[in-house]
Amino acid sequence: MSIIKIENLSRTYTETEVEVKAVNNVSLNIDEGEFTAIVGPSGSGKTTLLNMIGGLDAPTSGTISINGSSLGELGGRELIDFRLRNIGFVFQAYNLIPVLTASENIEFIMHLQGRSKAERKSRTDELLSAVGLDGRGNSRPAQLSGGQQQRVAVARALASKPRFILADEPTANLDSKSTTKLLEIMEELNKKENITFIFSTHDQRVVNKARRVVTLEDGKIVSDETRK
Amino acid sequence: MQEDIKLAWRNIWRNKRRTAITMASVFFAIYFALMMRSMQLGTYSHAITGVVENYTGYLQVHKNGYHDEKTIDMVMPLSDTVMTDIMDTGGVTAVIPRLETFALGASENLTKPVMVLGVDPDAEHRMTKIEEKITAGTMVREGDNGALLGVDLAKYLGLGIGDTLTMIGQGYHGASAAGLYVVQGLISFSMPAMDSRVVVLHLSEAQYFSSAFEMVSSLLINIDDPDDVEEIQTALSEKLGSEYEVRTWQEISPELVQQIESDQAGGYIILALLYMIVGFGVFGTVLMMTTERKREFGVMVAVGMQKTRLSVILAYEMMLMGLSGIIAGVIGSIPLIYLMHLHPLRFGGDTAEMMASYGYEAIMPFAWQADFFFGQAGVVFLIFLIAIVYPLYATSKIKVIKALRA
Ligand SMILES: Nc1ncnc2c1ncn2[C@@H]1O[C@H](COP(=O)(O)OP(=O)(O)OP(=O)(O)O)[C@@H](O)[C@H]1O
Numbered sequence: 001m002s003i004i005k006i007e008n009l010s011r012t013y014t015e016t017e018v019e020v021k022a023v024n025n026v027s028l029n030i031d032e033g034e035f036t037a038i039v040g041p042s043g044s045g046k047t048t049l050l051n052m053i054g055g056l057d058a059p060t061s062g063t064i065s066i067n068g069s070s071l072g073e074l075g076g077r078e079l080i081d082f083r084l085r086n087i088g089f090v091f092q093a094y095n096l097i098p099v100l101t102a103s104e105n106i107e108f109i110m111h112l113q114g115r116s117k118a119e120r121k122s123r124t125d126e127l128l129s130a131v132g133l134d135g136r137g138n139s140r141p142a143q144l145s146g147g148q149q150q151r152v153a154v155a156r157a158l159a160s161k162p163r164f165i166l167a168d169e170p171t172a173n174l175d176s177k178s179t180t181k182l183l184e185i186m187e188e189l190n191k192k193e194n195i196t197f198i199f200s201t202h203d204q205r206v207v208n209k210a211r212r213v214v215t216l217e218d219g220k221i222v223s224d225e226t227r228k
Numbered sequence: 229m230q231e232d233i234k235l236a237w238r239n240i241w242r243n244k245r246r247t248a249i250t251m252a253s254v255f256f257a258i259y260f261a262l263m264m265r266s267m268q269l270g271t272y273s274h275a276i277t278g279v280v281e282n283y284t285g286y287l288q289v290h291k292n293g294y295h296d297e298k299t300i301d302m303v304m305p306l307s308d309t310v311m312t313d314i315m316d317t318g319g320v321t322a323v324i325p326r327l328e329t330f331a332l333g334a335s336e337n338l339t340k341p342v343m344v345l346g347v348d349p350d351a352e353h354r355m356t357k358i359e360e361k362i363t364a365g366t367m368v369r370e371g372d373n374g375a376l377l378g379v380d381l382a383k384y385l386g387l388g389i390g391d392t393l394t395m396i397g398q399g400y401h402g403a404s405a406a407g408l409y410v411v412q413g414l415i416s417f418s419m420p421a422m423d424s425r426v427v428v429l430h431l432s433e434a435q436y437f438s439s440a441f442e443m444v445s446s447l448l449i450n451i452d453d454p455d456d457v458e459e460i461q462t463a464l465s466e467k468l469g470s471e472y473e474v475r476t477w478q479e480i481s482p483e484l485v486q487q488i489e490s491d492q493a494g495g496y497i498i499l500a501l502l503y504m505i506v507g508f509g510v511f512g513t514v515l516m517m518t519t520e521r522k523r524e525f526g527v528m529v530a531v532g533m534q535k536t537r538l539s540v541i542l543a544y545e546m547m548l549m550g551l552s553g554i555i556a557g558v559i560g561s562i563p564l565i566y567l568m569h570l571h572p573l574r575f576g577g578d579t580a581e582m583m584a585s586y587g588y589e590a591i592m593p594f595a596w597q598a599d600f601f602f603g604q605a606g607v608v609f610l611i612f613l614i615a616i617v618y619p620l621y622a623t624s625k626i627k628v629i630k631a632l633r634a
Pocket residue numbers: 013015016020021022040041042043044045046047048049
């Protein structure tokens with residue numbers, strides 16, 4: 001069953017001197033439980049595409065529907081609430097909230113969802129342990145390594161029990177050991193809890209782990225292969 | 229709401245550097261505003277007490293009409309009942325008699341119009357500290373046939389202690405007035421207008437000179453609270469009736485009122501400039517702090533926080549910091565203001581001379597009263613509110629993708 005349906009999606013930047021078709025007439029369906037990499041050279045439109053799927057950016061034309069709701073039809077506030085309930089984000093630059101501890105960063109989203117204190121606490125502990133950070137809950141982001149911060153970010157993305165997780169180059173700032181560790185965690189969550197992952201990457205090792213690889217060039221899909 | 233305040237509170241405590249800088253900008257805003265205002269108000273009240281307590285008194289009682297026509301015929305008998313009536317009025321602390329008249333003063337070769345000031349030496353000293361104004365010689369006493377000359381007048385007439393001053397003038401009800409007086413001292417009121425024409429006589433001597441026996445031209449009144457001057461004026465007018473007029477220092481010295489008003493206007497301009505400077509200081513700090521956190525805000529909105537809620541939390545943060553900055557600033561400025569109130573700055577040089585020429589001591593006392601503390605705290609809080617409008621607005625309109633790139 002497709003949870004994401006993308007039809008004839010385009011995004012054109014007109015603010016620049018020459019018009020840039022960052023995403024050019026892309027159609028794509030993504031099913032529940034996928035572990036999909038979006039690859040392509042720099043400037044091929046990966047970030048632009050992910051931002052639109054995540055409802056952070058609006059397409060110039062085309063539609064995205066997630067679980068049957070069309071993103072283009074949601075108002076500003078509705079869109080933010082939609083993100084809160086359906087999408088987990090992992091950013092290249094980790095983007096944890098610096099004044100909050102690891103636990104509080106994870107709890108933050110559950111706060112926004114209005115979950116009870118007990119529920120927040122137990123899920124935070126569960127997630128910290130899932131990303132291999134038992135006992136580091138009270139550390140501030142600045143006290144954690146890049147790899148650890150990115151694992152907290154994955155835990156945070158999962159906290160809201162989203163339909164899927166969008167990750168734009170999650171390993172770009174990590175060394176190979178941290179990359180391996182992060183990928184293991186993501187794969188495990190994908191397999192055990194059937195969480196859908198969509199991530200962009202430049203890293204061949206990350207591409208190798210993906211079960212589906214969508215390749216973009218100049219904003220167009222040039223290949224889409226699914227592996228066994 | 230409680231949750232939001234908690235979040236705001238945590239943000240404040242977790243980033244001490246940011247909080248310290250924001251609070252400091254508010255702290256200094258209120259600190260400087262209070263200093264400035266205290267200095268201004270202190271200076272005004274110093275100017276007022278300078279003239280009022282050293283020369284005119286806060287209120288004067290005359291025969292009705294004297295204010296508009298200051299002649300020797302407008303004098304009134306020195307009545308014990310009137311004196312008692314005045315003293316019995318609430319807020320009055322002292323009342324003293326004076327007889328003022330005009331004459332022509334002369335030395336051997338020169339003449340000059342003079343103002344004769346007949347005083348009761350002890351009472352006068354108690355109210356206006358007249359003896360401290362004597363620069364040479366001694367105070368005129370009962371039975372002394374002597375006079376104190378304003379320093380500039382003495383210089384002009386070429387008279388020194390021991391020399392004789394001749395005065396001719398008009399007495400009460402057409403009598404002629406003439407007398408010879410030994411200069412027994414020199415006096416300076418630190419007011420050129422006074423020092424160049426005053427001749428101080430004992431009250432009874434002045435009455436004798438102008439044939440106005442047992443008469444006075446004014447009763448000077450001191451009160452304990454300068455703010456009550458108008459109330460006491462009304463009370464006295466009612467009590468004394470239409471035979472008398474009661475005048476406030478503002479009516480007696482309109483020049484002083486005018487000078488203070490123009491000083492006040494200048495003071496407000498300086499204060500407005502200060503508000504602008506501190507306002508921009510606070511604005512710059514708050515803007516810098518929110519810009520610095522743009523990415524953090526972007527992440528929050530990306531993961532699902534409503535922009536309005538974000539601005540509300542930010543507003544709580546600002547309020548907490550602003551209010552504590554103001555409270556800290558008020559408390560922090562108290563010691564210095566109080567110290568300057570008790571031990572005013574003393575000027576030297578030209579400033580001192582200029583101030584002396586306006587008739588007051590060359591000091592700059594700071595005012596110490598609750599109302600302007602509240603007033604300035606209110607104004608600075610308002611400035612703070614204005615300064616945070618734009619940063620809050622910008623945050624409520626944040627563009628997530630841009631913010632994430634910040
Ligand atoms: N805000 C913008 N304004 C104008 N052009 C933009 C903007 N953002 C991206 N572009 C252009 O759109 C195209 C696609 O950019 P995008 O960031 O999506 O590529 P990418 O595949 O993520 O690249 P990278 O691998 O370097 O992250 C590029 O040509 C880029 O220059």
